[in-house]
Amino acid sequence: MLHAVYHPIYSALPLPEHHRFPIHKYRLLYEHLLHQAVLKPDRLHQPRPLTLEEVAQVHCPDYVRQFAEGTLDPKAQRRLGFPWSPPLVERTLTACGGTLRTAELALDHGIACHLSGGYHHAHREFGSGFCVFNDLVLAAHLLLAQERVHRVLILDCDVHQGDGTARLCQGHPDIITCSLHCERNFPARKAQSHVDIPLDNGVDDQAYLTTLTELLPWLLNLYQPDLVLYDAGVDVHRDDALGYLCLSDQGLYQRDRAVFAAALERGIPVAAVIGGGYAKNHADLVPRHQQLFVAASDLLKERRHGTGHP
Ligand SMILES: [Zn+2]
Numbered sequence: 234m235l236h237a238v239y240h241p242i243y244s245a246l247p248l249p250e251h252h253r254f255p256i257h258k259y260r261l262l263y264e265h266l267l268h269q270a271v272l273k274p275d276r277l278h279q280p281r282p283l284t285l286e287e288v289a290q291v292h293c294p295d296y297v298r299q300f301a302e303g304t305l306d307p308k309a310q311r312r313l314g315f316p317w318s319p320p321l322v323e324r325t326l327t328a329c330g331g332t333l334r335t336a337e338l339a340l341d342h343g344i345a346c347h348l349s350g351g352y353h354h355a356h357r358e359f360g361s362g363f364c365v366f367n368d369l370v371l372a373a374h375l376l377l378a379q380e381r382v383h384r385v386l387i388l389d390c391d392v393h394q395g396d397g398t399a400r401l402c403q404g405h406p407d408i409i410t411c412s413l414h415c416e417r418n419f420p421a422r423k424a425q426s427h428v429d430i431p432l433d434n435g436v437d438d439q440a441y442l443t444t445l446t447e448l449l450p451w452l453l454n455l456y457q458p459d460l461v462l463y464d465a466g467v468d469v470h471r472d473d474a475l476g477y478l479c480l481s482d483q484g485l486y487q488r489d490r491a492v493f494a495a496a497l498e499r500g501i502p503v504a505a506v507i508g509g510g511y512a513k514n515h516a517d518l519v520p521r522h523q524q525l526f527v528a529a530s531d532l533l534k535e536r537r538h539g540t541g542h543p
Pocket residue numbers: 391392393466468508509510
């Protein structure tokens with residue numbers, strides 16, 4: 234059975250009406266997965282918030298302090314995309330702690346999923362695009378510092394390039410970054426990941442899965458990570474409000490399954506985060522994000538029963 238990480242604070246952030254960030258999707262997804270018995274209460278874990286000291290190991294200490302105190306200048310605050318509030322600070326630190334917890338669970342159980350995470354536009358000295366602190370780099374960094382792992386691959390399949398992740402990991406050979414993204418989308422100025430796969434607008438299931446299934450064996454064999462942090466953003470979906478790709482729900486399932494299977498086949502644990510996904514009606518995002526959990530759960534079941542391929 235799948236281990237997963239969730240905290241009610243993920244959807245408890247007060248935002249102005251009509252704000253474009255889909256704050257309710259976390260709670261809706263959680264309730265749906267429990268209702269469908271994809272998640273079981275005894276396999277659900279509540280994370281602790283990261284401390285400011287932990288965050289300052291990756292981000293600029295002045296940025297961390299100013300965000301925590303609510304003293305960022307208005308331009309920096311606007312760039313985040315969120316109005317500042319004490320719950321924003323608590324939510325941010327808890328979501329980052331959630332990705333760390335998910336990675337720890339993946340190391341113990343092979344696969345684990347986080348019902349948040351994927352804040353890949355957070356840079357060392359500033360945040361942008363709804364990303365305050367980079368949970369992926371923080372989790373990788375903290376586990377490397379504890380010597381629980383020696384090389385981490387951050388595989389980013391969100392439709393937007395993981396520019397913050399790429400810049401934070403430049404010059405760190407023990408964190409490998411790979412981003413598959415829509416070339417003509419935010420951020421306008423791309424960073425350089427170790428491996429970038431820019432995709433044209435309109436790429437569909439078949440084209441996407443062909444690219445991914447060629448990439449995965451090469452990537453995992455070349456870098457041989459001992460942990461994969463997987464950003465399973467669903468803004469690659471054809472109905473997403475901010476993406477320009479054309480994947481279906483089934484395409485998302487196959488994508489997520491391919492990532493889990495390729496890693497598990499090589500004995501590499503995967504910690505997945507849900508990443509981006511945008512729709513006016515937040516409930517529309519639930520069937521898209523649920524594919525990740527169903528794919529993980531199916532693979533675990535098949536392995537336990539010895540019925541399927543890894
Ligand atoms: Zn995105």
